[in-house]
Amino acid sequence: xxxxxxxxxRVSLLTLIAPSxxxxxxxxxxxxxxxxxxxxxxxxxxxxxEWNLTLNNFGRLADPLYLKIFRRSFMIAGITxxxxxxxxxxxAYWIARRAPKRRTLFxxxxxxxxxxxFLVRTYAWLLxxxxxxxxxLAWTGPLHSAALWLAATLPGGFTSSLSQLTAAPLGLFGxxxxxxxxxVYGWLPDMVLPCYAAIERYDFSLSEAAEDLYANRxxxxxxxxxxxxLPGIMAGSVLVFIPSLGAYITPDLLGGARSVMIGxxxxxxxxxxxxxxxxxxxxxxxxxxMVIGTIIYFRMGTSGSPEVExxxxxx
Amino acid sequence: xxxxPLRHFLNANALLTFTFLYAPILILILYxxxxxxxxxxxRGLSLRWYIxxxxxxxxxxxxxxxxIVALSSTTISTIFGTMVALAMERYDFWGKLPFDALLxxxxxxxxxxxxxxxxxFFVLAHMPLGLYTxxxxxxxxxxxFVAVVVRARLAQFDMTVEEAAADLYADNWQTFRRxxxxxxxxxxxxxxxxxxxxxxxxxxxxxxxSGPGSTTLPLRIYSMVKLGVTPEVxxxxxMMILVSMVLVFISYLLQRGGGPQIATI
Numbered sequence: 001x002x003x004x005x006x007x008x009x010r011v012s013l014l015t016l017i018a019p020s021x022x023x024x025x026x027x028x029x030x031x032x033x034x035x036x037x038x039x040x041x042x043x044x045x046x047x048x049x050e051w052n053l054t055l056n057n058f059g060r061l062a063d064p065l066y067l068k069i070f071r072r073s074f075m076i077a078g079i080t081x082x083x084x085x086x087x088x089x090x091x092a093y094w095i096a097r098r099a100p101k102r103r104t105l106f107x108x109x110x111x112x113x114x115x116x117x118f119l120v121r122t123y124a125w126l127l128x129x130x131x132x133x134x135x136x137l138a139w140t141g142p143l144h145s146a147a148l149w150l151a152a153t154l155p156g157g158f159t160s161s162l163s164q165l166t167a168a169p170l171g172l173f174g175x176x177x178x179x180x181x182x183x184v185y186g187w188l189p190d191m192v193l194p195c196y197a198a199i200e201r202y203d204f205s206l207s208e209a210a211e212d213l214y215a216n217r218x219x220x221x222x223x224x225x226x227x228x229x230l231p232g233i234m235a236g237s238v239l240v241f242i243p244s245l246g247a248y249i250t251p252d253l254l255g256g257a258r259s260v261m262i263g264x265x266x267x268x269x270x271x272x273x274x275x276x277x278x279x280x281x282x283x284x285x286x287x288x289x290m291v292i293g294t295i296i297y298f299r300m301g302t303s304g305s306p307e308v309e310x311x312x313x314x315x
Numbered sequence: 316x317x318x319x320p321l322r323h324f325l326n327a328n329a330l331l332t333f334t335f336l337y338a339p340i341l342i343l344i345l346y347x348x349x350x351x352x353x354x355x356x357x358r359g360l361s362l363r364w365y366i367x368x369x370x371x372x373x374x375x376x377x378x379x380x381x382x383i384v385a386l387s388s389t390t391i392s393t394i395f396g397t398m399v400a401l402a403m404e405r406y407d408f409w410g411k412l413p414f415d416a417l418l419x420x421x422x423x424x425x426x427x428x429x430x431x432x433x434x435x436f437f438v439l440a441h442m443p444l445g446l447y448t449x450x451x452x453x454x455x456x457x458x459x460f461v462a463v464v465v466r467a468r469l470a471q472f473d474m475t476v477e478e479a480a481a482d483l484y485a486d487n488w489q490t491f492r493r494x495x496x497x498x499x500x501x502x503x504x505x506x507x508x509x510x511x512x513x514x515x516x517x518x519x520x521x522x523x524x525s526g527p528g529s530t531t532l533p534l535r536i537y538s539m540v541k542l543g544v545t546p547e548v549x550x551x552x553x554m555m556i557l558v559s560m561v562l563v564f565i566s567y568l569l570q571r572g573g574g575p576q577i578a579t580i
Contacts, residue, residue, distance in 0.1 A: 004487065009406070016402035017414070019395045020458050024417050027455040031432035034439060091332050094325040106329075108567065113336050115559040119518045119533050120552040123540055124339035127346060127549075134342060185339065188332070217321070246425025248519050253540065263427040270431055270523070280435075283428045294423050 039280035049276050057281035066265065066282075073261040076176055076251075077244035080183040081191075084240045085233065087184070088191035092232075095192075096199040107196070114189050122253050125182050129172045129254065136169040174256030182250040187243055191236035198232025199225075238297040242290050262286055340556055347549035364550035374551065377535035383446060384521075384531060385514040388453035393507040395454070396461025397499070403462070404469040421456040422463065429456065430523035437524065444526030452524045453514045460513060461506035468502025501569055508566050512559065 004012065039057055042050040060066065095106045113121065128134045144166035151159040172178050202225065210220040248263035255261070262282065269279025350361035368374060402408075403415065421429065433452045442448060476498070480490040518533040525534060532555070539548045 013402055013406045013408060016398040016406075020399035020418070020462070021414070023395060023454060023458060024421075027433065027436070027451055028421055028429075029417060031436035034435050035428075035432045038435065087328065087332055090325055090328045094329045097325075108563070109333060110336070112560060112563050113340060115512055115563050116340065116556050117516050117518075117533060117536075117552075117559070119516075119536055119540075120343075120555055121339065123536070123548065123552060124343040126540070127343060128339060185335070188336070242423065243425065246427050248427045263425070266427050266431060270434065276435065279431065283431050286425055287428050290423060290425060290428075294419075 035280045035283055038277050039284045041277040041280075043275045043277055057278045058285075060278055061281060061285060069260055069265055070262060070285075072176070072259070073245055076179055076183070076261065077241050077247075080180050080187065080244045081237050081241045083180065083184050084188050084191040085237060088188055088236065089195050089233065092192045092195035092199050095196055096202075103200075107193075110189050110192055118186060119249055119253075121186060122182050122249050125178070125185060126173070126253055129178050129181070131169040131171070131173060133173070135172060139166055140169060173254065174258050176255075176259055178254040179247075179251050179259055179261070182254045183244045183247060186250065187240045190239040190243075194235040194239065195229065195232040198229040198235075202228050235297055238293045242293050245289060246286055343549060344553045344556065347546070347553040349546065349549075352546055364546045365554075368547055368550045368554070371547065373530075374532075374535060374547075377530050377532045380446060380529055381515055381532040384449050384453060385511050387450045388457055388514045389507055389511040391450075392454045392457035392461050392510050393503060396458045396506060396510070397465050397503050399458065400462045400465035400469060404466055404472075418459050418462055421459045426517070426519040430520040433520065434523040444524060444529070446525075446529045448524045448526070449521050449529060449531070452520050453517065456520070457510040457513060461503075461510050464506035464509055465499065465502045468499055468505075472498065504569050505566060508562060508569070512562055 037051065038049055040053050040055070042052055042054055042056070044050045061070070091110075095103055095110075098106060126133075130136075144163065147159070147163040147166045151163040206224055206228070207220050210224045211217075215223065245261075246263050247261055248267060251259055251261040251264055252267075255264075262285075266279050266282050266286070269275050269282065273279075347364060348360045348362070349357055350363060351358035399418065403411070403418070430452075433448075433455070437444060437448050472495075476494055477490055480494045485493065516533070518537060521531050522534060522537070525531065530538075532551075536548055536551060539545055539551075
């Protein structure tokens with residue numbers, strides 16, 4: 001491909017990018033611009049869109065009802081990210097300290113559930129968390145029996161309240177906690193893989209050097225390991241936070257009627273309320289958060305490791 | 316890290332996390348063999364739900380739709396994605412940076428947002444929703460995924476083999492056909508496999524861009540779940556888990572010939 005004339009080069013370049021350029025402009029950029037323009041429009045009398053310039057839709061985002069949903073979505077996505085980090089970083093560290101052959105095996109093990117349909121994975125948690133689910137079978141079954149036995153042998157306020165507590169289902173289903181469990185389950189590998197890439201690249205002789213200089217384990221970790229693997233942590237956090245914030249299936253299946261997130265608001269505006277301009281404004285707000293997150297992600301410069309880039313693409 | 320509580324903590328964390336990842340899948344598969352219609356009522360092992368599954372007409376047509384969408388969108392996006400990956404790695408051109416950003420956007424945009432965008436586009440363009448609008452939408456996000464995987468492969472490409480081919484009087488087309496393409500193949504296949512999986516997996520975008528008669532497998536599962544948890548869904552889900560495991564295994568075999576980057580997709 002190197003002995004082409006400038007003209008041939010131009011033609012071959014054009015041929016190579018034209019199909020994708022066409023597709024991405026017509027079926028991605030134009031739709032994006034339509035929704036952006038729509039967010040300044042107004043809901044028409046018959047449910048269509050009147051294309052005028054108003055900021056009303058963005059003003060409505062501050063409505064206490066929606067503000068509450070946005071706050072909850074940010075909180076759920078934030079907690080999900082923190083939980084993923086607390087579980088995922090130590091796991092990444094553990095994998096990175098295995099023998100090279102073992103590492104590939106454990107990374108594969110981490111990815112296998114990831115290739116499974118997201119809907120199916122969320123449904124699996126529905127089976128576990130609902131009132132007749134496995135968790136509650138254990139809670140009202142063996143645990144309740146144990147609590148009753150305890151209350152009979154050791155009568156007292158604590159044991160009797162314990163037996164009362166286990167008599168009814170936990171009621172996990174339909175709560176924010178259920179959503180967080182579902183989201184952590186769905187996006188954990190997104191945290192582990194960038195952290196793993198950063199830790200794997202970390203030169204562990206630096207830890208030895210720090211310990212030679214009388215730093216204890218904790219100081220070695222906080223002053224050396226953590227700062228050097230921070231890009232992985234940031235990248236992982238962005239990769240978990242963005243899809244969690246925009247989640248639709250998880251709150252829809254595990255959250256029930258009480259727990260609604262931004263994704264469900266967008267869905268109902270487009271599919272039920274038919275208020276396209278307001279739905280578009282919510283979608284644009286979500287995308288603004290995503291763009292900020294992405295800028296952080298690229299600033300952190302996790303690129304460079306093709307292995308991890310393709311892994312991330314796979315997610 | 317020799318011994319100590321830290322090592323115990325790390326071991327325990329790894330064990331618990333892998334349990335957390337696999338327990339729900341195993342429970343689901345176990346449920347699918349339950350003879351009872353009620354999930355909380357274990358009546359012993361049975362293939363009853365699998366038999367009902369294979370006799371379900373609606374699931375058959377949903378599977379057919381899913382395969383049509385996945386195969387067409389994979390074919391189109393693999394060709395386009397590979398071409399654009401070659402352009403991005405081999406050429407410098409005006410507007411490359413914004414184009415690169417455009418190429419990355421479909422990967423990071425929340426799927427609800429992309430679904431809404433496409434729905435509005437199809438509505439305004441007066442395109443009736445159906446299988447082909449789903450295919451168009453799937454290609455729109457799959458091009459980017461294929462491009463990233465193929466570019467990762469191209470980035471480690473040893474350009475000197477192409478020079479060697481040229482030295483041996485191969486013309487450009489022969490060089491591409493006989494040298495570049497075969498060396499790139501693991502990346503292309505990896506990208507195609509990823510696109511196929513993402514297409515089969517997609518619920519949200521398909522949900523918004525599907526019309527009457529174009530129900531795919533995830534849409535069918537969703538409505539079955541919404542109407543009430545039927546044991547048939549357990550059997551169907553278990554089958555889908557099995558298929559994804561097979562796909563992972565294929566990708567594992569592919570990467571053995573293809574460098575480390577595909578190993579981990």
